[in-house]
Amino acid sequence: MDLSDARWRKAARSNSSGGDCVEVADNLVGVIAVRDSKDPSGPVLAFDPAAWRSFLELAKRH
Template identity: 45%
Template sequence: MKKIPDASTLSTWRKSSHSDNGDGGCIEISDSHPDGIPVRDSKNPNGPAVIFVTTTWRSFVDSVKGRDLPA
């Protein structure tokens, strides 16, 4: 798994429309990275980001949307 040491080097971060904007406790993703989907903690914008393979990220999102995750 690839990492970006300082996630603030990317400028195209976005939060889910379902995130709770009250305390800033959510993840953000970037759609424009050539190696996959970077994910960072919104409370730590200068911290690291993990880059997921695009197909892996899509599978995860589809599972969450379909509530197919194990309990």
């Protein structure tokens, strides 16, 4: 997966002290990418947009 054009942003609910941060790139066609901000060259989780929306809806309920 080519992530060279990914625009990463820190998730709104991430810890403000610099730890436990998740970054999301939602500007890519057909994929939402998620990574750990402490390891930007590490592994990336990729979701199709429908699965990402379902995840967010479920997370907001809990």
